[in-house]
Amino acid sequence: MSARVLYMSSLPDEQLWELVRQDDIEAFNTLYRKHWKQLYNAAYKRLQDKEACEELVQDLFVYLYGSRHQLEINQSLIGYLHSAVRNKVLNCLRQKATEQKHVHQAASTKEEAYHHVELSVEYNELAHALQFHVEQMPDRNREVYLLNREQHLSVSEVAQHLQRPVSTVEKQLKKAISYLRLHLQDYFALVLFFQTIG
Incomplete structure (x- = not known):
């Protein structure tokens, strides 16, 4: 581990963030290494989905770096990151609920259609049987x-x-x-x- 990496690891989050805003990629990597596991664990408690949580945390850091010049953080960096993860988790849960609802509706519609066809077939059988026995x-x-x-x-x-x-x-x-x-x-x-x- 280089002296610069060791130095970066000793800096507080707010100072690292200021370096990130100055396009210091090593400062960004330090923040990522320092916090990604904690943020992943926080997301996993709610989602219980390894891939989704990994993607969620990665997306957050991609956004963080991409918005480094415009983003104003008016709280502790770790507080901001946890709030962002919580919001992303809630959005993910809402999306899953919507998808499950659509799947349920599609399954229900399919079942109703099948039941309708089944009844139509049975009704035709009944009509033919009735006609036969009347004759x-x-x-x-x-x-x-x-x-x-x-x-x-x-x-x-x-x-x-x-x-x-x-x-x-x-x-x-x-x-x-x-x-x-x-x-x-x-x-x-x-x-x-x-x-x-x-």
Whole structure:
């Protein structure tokens, strides 16, 4: 270690800073060696990220040297450095929180889109199954069911339209619904879901 390096190491921070302002690179290196570990440890307590903390401290010293002619420090140099590290840590934490929020929103949107597609597929399966089993019904039951459920006629209106007794229409509609419940029981939960949002 040279005599000048030893001499620099013995100087107080404020004197070293004045030399830095006069473009003394050795004075700057002395400040860096003297304080970087302490500043790194302070940042690491909050961030728990080795690479981020190293980059944060390096950026601070790069800024310090680049602004040496304009920067006015109205407190102790170490106090200024710790305040600067604290601000950088807070900015880093805010940025991470924002990134995590965006990741969460993207994941949520993707999950919702997947769920929507899944429901669409299941709904199409239900619609095809319903159509198939309606077509398999006895003609009279199917006729009553379609008039009541698709054309939205009341039981009495169906009876009048088909010229059948109301009691007969009621029995045929009940049989049609029971038939569908039996054959669509695998879709029961989905039927309930679409009834609640329909």
